[in-house]
Amino acid sequence: MAEAAEKLPPVQEIFDPHSRAYMEDPVPQCLALAERGPLVWYEPWQAWIMTRMPDIMACWKEEPLSSDFYDWEFAPPRPPEDQWSNFERAMIGHSLLADHDHHRLVRRVTAPAFSRNVVDAIQRKIEPDVKRLFDELGQPERFDYIEKIANHIPFISITRMVGIPEKYWPDIKQVIMTFTETWNPTISDEQRESARQDSNRAIDIIREVIAERRNAPEQDDFLSTLLNIEAENEGFEEGDIVTLILALIGAGADTTLVAQQWSVYALLKHRDQVEKALSSPDAFSNAFSEINRWGVSSKMGFARYAPRDMEFMGEQLRKGVMVLMMPHLKDYDPNYYDNPETFDVERVFDPDVMFGYGPRYCIGAALAKRQLYLTITELFKRFPDVELDGEPERDDSDHNAIVFKRLVLKTNVA
Numbered sequence: 001m002a003e004a005a006e007k008l009p010p011v012q013e014i015f016d017p018h019s020r021a022y023m024e025d026p027v028p029q030c031l032a033l034a035e036r037g038p039l040v041w042y043e044p045w046q047a048w049i050m051t052r053m054p055d056i057m058a059c060w061k062e063e064p065l066s067s068d069f070y071d072w073e074f075a076p077p078r079p080p081e082d083q084w085s086n087f088e089r090a091m092i093g094h095s096l097l098a099d100h101d102h103h104r105l106v107r108r109v110t111a112p113a114f115s116r117n118v119v120d121a122i123q124r125k126i127e128p129d130v131k132r133l134f135d136e137l138g139q140p141e142r143f144d145y146i147e148k149i150a151n152h153i154p155f156i157s158i159t160r161m162v163g164i165p166e167k168y169w170p171d172i173k174q175v176i177m178t179f180t181e182t183w184n185p186t187i188s189d190e191q192r193e194s195a196r197q198d199s200n201r202a203i204d205i206i207r208e209v210i211a212e213r214r215n216a217p218e219q220d221d222f223l224s225t226l227l228n229i230e231a232e233n234e235g236f237e238e239g240d241i242v243t244l245i246l247a248l249i250g251a252g253a254d255t256t257l258v259a260q261q262w263s264v265y266a267l268l269k270h271r272d273q274v275e276k277a278l279s280s281p282d283a284f285s286n287a288f289s290e291i292n293r294w295g296v297s298s299k300m301g302f303a304r305y306a307p308r309d310m311e312f313m314g315e316q317l318r319k320g321v322m323v324l325m326m327p328h329l330k331d332y333d334p335n336y337y338d339n340p341e342t343f344d345v346e347r348v349f350d351p352d353v354m355f356g357y358g359p360r361y362c363i364g365a366a367l368a369k370r371q372l373y374l375t376i377t378e379l380f381k382r383f384p385d386v387e388l389d390g391e392p393e394r395d396d397s398d399h400n401a402i403v404f405k406r407l408v409l410k411t412n413v414a
């Protein structure tokens with residue numbers, strides 16, 4: 001047995017998410033990695049990879065590992081407090097990514113801001129923006145869905161959701177889209193530093209918006225809700241509001257952009273299921289889980305860090321080592337899904353872990369699904385006969401997902 005294991009090629013030879021082969025078809029590499037065992041050492045990233053769902057679910061639920069980027073062994077040192085820039089002030093101590101008790105407090109007190117009613121109100125605000133985008137597009141014979149529509153949606157939704165006035169849009173637009181790169185452990189220090197500087201500029205703008213809103217409270221948006229929450233809850237303060245807004249921007253921008261592309265691509269590859277998928281927001285919600293499963297776009301999964309030297313799943317982890325949870329490895333596993341090659345928008349997901357699980361379940365899940373539903377419904381309303389203009393070329397430059405360079409659609413308008 002040990003002899004057989006020794007003959008296996010190094011893991012990086014069978015699994016390389018930055019390779020061309022992975023970009024073209026990640027499935028064989030995902031299945032091969034999962035076969036290596038439940039916890040696999042991945043030399044290029046100096047990280048362990050968790051490959052199996054029961055272990056991932058337990059880790060999500062019980063949180064034996066840290067989610068704090070600064071606990072990573074290769075993170076830049078946590079600077080002393082008198083040297084903090086706005087970025088550290090927002091990210092350390094106040095953060096959704098930091099200690100458990102504070103995280104729970106933030107989630108508990110902010111839960112009302114993510115209720116269904118609030119999502120409905122946000123949807124009403126986003127709807128005219130989406131329609132305006134399609135109005136501006138007009139009736140072209142073909143167009144690039146990413147350039148004309150998808151690129152604009154995350155920004156519109158988040159700024160509308162938070163309540164950032166339009167006069168700040170040009171400035172903030174330039175600096176918020178790189179935010180997730182500030183804690184991506186797999187990119188260069190330079191790239192992370194540049195993202196950190198962008199984030200500092202974004203924080204200045206957010207603080208200005210907060211100051212303005214304090215003088216004109218009670219507007220129908222997330223920021224006003226958060227200011228009320230701040231007034232009523234000791235331990236929740238302006239730093240938390242800034243962090244939360246950054247977290248919404250960070251967690252909601254890239255994900256939505258990727259989701260837009262894959263949703264349109266997957267539905268156009270399966271025209272016969274479009275009607276079913278868009279028959280209601282709930283139907284779309286399930287369809288989206290299938291889109292995400294069928295498309296397997298993730299490269300890295302979700303990072304955690306060993307808070308101390310510890311034994312974990314039978315291995316000895318050194319303090320600060322990264323552990324990556326990769327739920328996407330299961331997406332074409334026939335032991336997990338019946339007929340994984342088949343795209344079926346009515347497939348039953350139980351449990352559905354596309355938005356995570358347990359205490360760190362995605363805050364923006366309802367909003368994400370609603371804005372996707374809204375945009376894609378509008379696409380098919382405007383262009384009922386829309387189709388892909390050939391197979392789109394994939395883009396290997398994204399740090400965390402397989403995306404397309406362009407997604408050119410033929411509208412077939414008369």
Ligand code: HEM
Pocket residue numbers: 060096097107247248249251252253255256259302303353354355356357359360361362363364365367368
């Ligand atoms: C299709 C789009 C999206 C997907 C697939 C997605 C998925 C996820 C997943 C899997 C997690 C858990 C991550 C982990 O365990 O490390 C998460 C967390 C999170 N998501 Fe999303 N998300 C999406 C969109 C959004 C949007 C639009 C927002 C904000 C408006 C958002 C805000 C967040 C936040 C703040 C967290 C961290 C929660 C915490 O640590 O308590 N996400 N998301």
